[in-house]
Amino acid sequence: MSLYFDAEAILTAPASGGSFKSRIYSARDLRAKPAQIYALVSEAAKWDTILAEVIENADILSLERKLNPLLALLLVHDHLLAKRGIAAPATHPLRQAVERHKVRLKAEFTKSRVRRGCGSVEQLKTKILREKREADGSSHFVYPRWVRVNNIRSTLDGQLRTTFADYRQVDSLVQLAPPDEGQPKQKLLYRDPHIPDLVAVPYGADFTSSPAYKNGEIILQDKASCFPAYLLLGDRGADDPWVGNLVDGCAAPGNKTTHMASLVAKQKQTGRKQIFSMDASKVRSKTLHKMVSLAGAESMVTILQGQDFLALDPQEERFQDVSGLLLDPSCSGSGIIGRDDVPDLTLPKTKTKVAPGKSQGKKRKRQADDEEDAGEKSKVTVGAPTVSPSDENDTPDGVMDHDRLTKLSNLQARIVEHALSFPAATHVTYSTCSIHLMENEAVVARVLASEVAQRRRWRLLRRDEQPAGLRKWKHRGVRRDRENGESGGSPAEVDLPEEALEACLRCWAGDAEGLGGFFVAGFVRDGEDDEDERGDETSFQVKGKGMVRAAAADKDNPQEVEDEGDDEDEDDWEGFSD
Numbered sequence: 305m306s307l308y309f310d311a312e313a314i315l316t317a318p319a320s321g322g323s324f325k326s327r328i329y330s331a332r333d334l335r336a337k338p339a340q341i342y343a344l345v346s347e348a349a350k351w352d353t354i355l356a357e358v359i360e361n362a363d364i365l366s367l368e369r370k371l372n373p374l375l376a377l378l379l380v381h382d383h384l385l386a387k388r389g390i391a392a393p394a395t396h397p398l399r400q401a402v403e404r405h406k407v408r409l410k411a412e413f414t415k416s417r418v419r420r421g422c423g424s425v426e427q428l429k430t431k432i433l434r435e436k437r438e439a440d441g442s443s444h445f446v447y448p449r450w451v452r453v454n455n456i457r458s459t460l461d462g463q464l465r466t467t468f469a470d471y472r473q474v475d476s477l478v479q480l481a482p483p484d485e486g487q488p489k490q491k492l493l494y495r496d497p498h499i500p501d502l503v504a505v506p507y508g509a510d511f512t513s514s515p516a517y518k519n520g521e522i523i524l525q526d527k528a529s530c531f532p533a534y535l536l537l538g539d540r541g542a543d544d545p546w547v548g549n550l551v552d553g554c555a556a557p558g559n560k561t562t563h564m565a566s567l568v569a570k571q572k573q574t575g576r577k578q579i580f581s582m583d584a585s586k587v588r589s590k591t592l593h594k595m596v597s598l599a600g601a602e603s604m605v606t607i608l609q610g611q612d613f614l615a616l617d618p619q620e621e622r623f624q625d626v627s628g629l630l631l632d633p634s635c636s637g638s639g640i641i642g643r644d645d646v647p648d649l650t651l652p653k654t655k656t657k658v659a660p661g662k663s664q665g666k667k668r669k670r671q672a673d674d675e676e677d678a679g680e681k682s683k684v685t686v687g688a689p690t691v692s693p694s695d696e697n698d699t700p701d702g703v704m705d706h707d708r709l710t711k712l713s714n715l716q717a718r719i720v721e722h723a724l725s726f727p728a729a730t731h732v733t734y735s736t737c738s739i740h741l742m743e744n745e746a747v748v749a750r751v752l753a754s755e756v757a758q759r760r761r762w763r764l765l766r767r768d769e770q771p772a773g774l775r776k777w778k779h780r781g782v783r784r785d786r787e788n789g790e791s792g793g794s795p796a797e798v799d800l801p802e803e804a805l806e807a808c809l810r811c812w813a814g815d816a817e818g819l820g821g822f823f824v825a826g827f828v829r830d831g832e833d834d835e836d837e838r839g840d841e842t843s844f845q846v847k848g849k850g851m852v853r854a855a856a857a858d859k860d861n862p863q864e865v866e867d868e869g870d871d872e873d874e875d876d877w878e879g880f881s882d
C-alpha cells in the first residue's frame with residue numbers, strides 16, 4: 305500500500321522544479337521503489353479521464369469514505385488494469401474499499417469502452433490517448449529530437465546518405481507525432497526550414513550508440529539553442545567568410561561554441577584558432593572541453609577554463625581582433641520543458657454532495673487516522689533537485705521571485721554590456737532559455753540605453769538584416785509578460801519600439817514549433833563612428849514600465865560609476881514597478 309501513499313505524497317507536494325522523474329528519485333523516505341511509483345503514475349495518467357468517469361459513475365467516493373479522489377484513481381487503475389491488481393494485502397482496508405465494488409466498477413468500465421465504440425481495452429487505450437491529445441491541443445504539435453550536423457566532421461548530405469539513409473523525409477513536424485498505441489514506430493525525418501544543417505526525427509530516436517554520434521558528426525542540440533550562433537555568423541560562405549576572432553563568454557556545456565565552430569568550418573576556415581570559449585565554472589569547463597574535442601574543433605577553439613567573462617580585459621592584446629561575441633549567460637531556465645512535468649491528473653468528483661467543512665474534515669481526519677493506524681502515511685519529502693555539474697542555469701529549482709529575477713537581469717545586462725566594450729566588436733548576440741520579459745526584452749532595453757551602447761553606437765540587428773532562415777521566424781519580441789505573475793508577481797512591460805521587438809526572436813513551449821521557451825537578440829555596430837567620450841548630457845535607464853531619460857550618473861567620473869557596478873553587481877536596478 306506504501307506505493308499508493310508514496311505516489312500520492314509526490315503528486316501533492318508543492319512544485320519544486322525539476323522533471324517528474326527527478327522529483328521521485330530525489331524524494332526522501334520513499335518506501336516503494338521509485339521505478340514502480342513512476343510506472344504507476346505514468347500509466348494512470350494515460351487512463352485518468354476514463355478512470356475518473358468510471359469512479360464517478362460507480363459513485364464509490366460517496367460510499368467509501370476512506371478513499372480520496374487521487375487514491376481512488378491510483379487504486380482503481382491497478383484494480384482494473386494492472387496484471388497483479390492492487391499492490392496491497394487482500395485484507396487491507398483501502399484495497400477492500402475498492403474491491404467491494406468490483407462488479408460495479410467493471411460494468412462502468414465496460415460501458416465507457418462500449419460508449420466509445422471500442423471492441424477491446426487496447427482499442428480503448430488508443431482512442432483515449434487520441435482524445436487527450438486533441439483535448440489539450442497537443443495533437444497539433446510534437447517535441448521531436450533535434451539533430452544538428454557538424455560541418456567539421458561531416459555534411460548534411462553525407463548524413464542523409466548514411467546515418468539517416470533509411471529515414472523517410474516528411475514535410476511537416478506534425479508528421480513526427482508519436483504513433484498511436486500499438487502502431488509501429490517509423491523512421492521519419494524533417495529538414496528544418498530555419499536553421500541550416502538541422503533535422504528533426506521522432507522523439508525517442510536514440511543515436512547514442514550510432515557511429516555518427518560517437519564520432520561527433522552529429523550533435524543532439526535543440527533547435528532554439530541553434531539560433532544564437534546562426535544569428536551571429538549567418539549564411540556566410542567561402543567567398544564571404546567571417547573576419548576576426550570570436551568569443552563565447554558563457555560556453556559550457558558547449559553547444560553554441562561547437563555550433564559556431566561548425567559554421568566557421570562551413571566557410572572553409574578550419575586552420576587557425578579563432579574562437580575563445582570560456583565558462584566561469586571549472587567543472588562545466590571540463591564538459592566544454594570534451595564537447596569541443598568530440599566535435600573536432602580543438603584547432604579552432606581556445607578554451608579558458610573557469611574564466612569569468614566579466615573579469616576579461618577587453619583591451620588585452622589577444623582580444624584585439626575579436627569582432628563577434630556570443631553571450632548565453634545563466635538564466636532562470638523558465639523556458640525549459642519538462643522542468644516541472646508532474647502529470648496533471650483528471651480526478652473523479654464525488655456525486656453525493658458532502659457538506660463543506662465539517663464532514664469533509666471528518667472524512668480527512670478519519671482517513672488520516674486509518675493511515676496512521678496502519679503506520680502507512682507516507683513520510684516522503686520532495687526537495688528541490690540537487691544541482692548537477694551539467695546544469696546550465698543558476699536556478700535549478702525553478703522557483704523565481706521578483707528579487708531573483710532582478711538579480712539575474714542585472715547580471716545578464718552587465719555581461720552583455722561588457723561584450724559591447726571589446727574594441728573590434730561589431731556583432732554580439734544575447735540569449736536565454738527564459739520566458740521572463742525581465743531577462744529578455746528588458747535586458748535588451750537596458751543594454752541599448754547603457755553608456756557603452758550609446759557611446760559606441762550599438763543597435764539591434766534588424767529582422768531584415770538577419771540570416772535568411774531566421775528572417776522567416778514568426779515569433780518575435782513581446783512588450784509584456786504573457787502571463788500575469790510570471791515575473792514574481794509584478795506585471796512587467798517594456799517600452800521598446802516595434803522595430804526593436806521585431807528584431808528580438810522568441811520561442812514558446814506548447815505551440816506547433818516543437819521547442820521550449822527561448823529568447824535571442826543580436827546587437828551590431830558599424831564600428832567606424834564611435835564617440836570616444838561618453839555623451840555629455842544624458843543616458844537612458846529602464847525604470848517603472850518603460851525607458852525614461854535620466855541624468856548621467858556621473859559624467860565626469862565614469863570609472864567610479866563602473867567600479868560601483870563591479871562591487872555591487874546585483875543591486876543596481878530594482879526591476880519593474882507596477
Ligand SMILES: C[S@@+](CC[C@H](N)C(=O)[O-])C[C@H]1O[C@@H](n2cnc3c(N)ncnc32)[C@H](O)[C@@H]1O
Nearest residue numbers: 554555557558559560583584612613632634696
Ligand atoms: C545557459 S549556460 C550556457 C550554455 C551554453 N552556451 C551551451 O549552449 O552549451 C550558462 C553558462 O554560463 C556560465 N556563466 C555564468 N556566468 C558566467 C560568467 N560571468 N563568465 C563565464 N561563464 C559564466 C555558467 O557557468 C553556465 O555554464
